[in-house]
Amino acid sequence: MARLLRAFNAEYDDPAPPQEWLAARVAALVAADTAVVLLDVAPEAAGGVPGPHGLALLRFRRSLWEDADEAYLAELYVVPSLRGRGHGRALLRAAMDHAHGRGATYLDLTTTNTDEAAVALYESVGFDRHERRGPDVTSYYFEIDLPAPG
Numbered sequence: 070m071a072r073l074l075r076a077f078n079a080e081y082d083d084p085a086p087p088q089e090w091l092a093a094r095v096a097a098l099v100a101a102d103t104a105v106v107l108l109d110v111a112p113e114a115a116g117g118v119p120g121p122h123g124l125a126l127l128r129f130r131r132s133l134w135e136d137a138d139e140a141y142l143a144e145l146y147v148v149p150s151l152r153g154r155g156h157g158r159a160l161l162r163a164a165m166d167h168a169h170g171r172g173a174t175y176l177d178l179t180t181t182n183t184d185e186a187a188v189a190l191y192e193s194v195g196f197d198r199h200e201r202r203g204p205d206v207t208s209y210y211f212e213i214d215l216p217a218p219g
Contacts, residue, residue: 070095072108077146082182095126095182100119100215104128105171106165108145109156123147123156125164140168142178144186150181157190169215178216180205 071092078085078170085091098104105127110120126144131137144166169174180187180198188209192198196211 070108070121071120071122073146073148074126074144075090076148077144080149084114098128102129104143107167109160109161122151123160123161127164127168128166129171130200132174135174136166137175138171139177140171140173140174140177141162142176145178149192152186157186158194161194165215175212177210177212179208179210181209 071088074091074095075085075088076166086094095104095106107125107127109123124144124146125142128141128143129138130141131204132139134181142161145157145160145164165176178191180191182188183206188198191211194213196213199210199212200209201210
């Protein structure tokens with residue numbers, strides 16, 4: 070999991086802490102029940118190559134406006150060689166289902182205009198997009214209401 074997170078940052082030339090530190094940090098967040106990591110590990114979908122091949126990392130926080138959780142999709146990543154095969158969509162759907170199953174009524178995330186495939190994916194699933202323009206990059210904030218529990 071930490072290897073995938075570092076690969077994601079490297080792909081976009083973003084700094085990342087050492088893999089061991091990152092693994093320990095995510096483990097602490099999961100143990101505190103404030104984060105969940107979903108992994109794409111199906112070797113048959115990757116030509117028999119063992120996984121994981123992708124991940125979705127969700128963070129949870131208590132809602133201010135209702136007695137429920139809100140979820141933040143902190144990371145969604147699929148290795149480049151498997152993109153365009155539905156792995157990202159499956160991870161996103163699994164993340165939405167997991168958040169809903171936990172009682173979250175809202176999911177949000179951010180990305181930039183440089184990740185055109187992610188923008189198209191989020192819009193195709195029904196997320197609302199809001200923009201904040203910068204000098205070189207446009208930052209997109211996406212949000213979607215999840216079905217009410219019950």
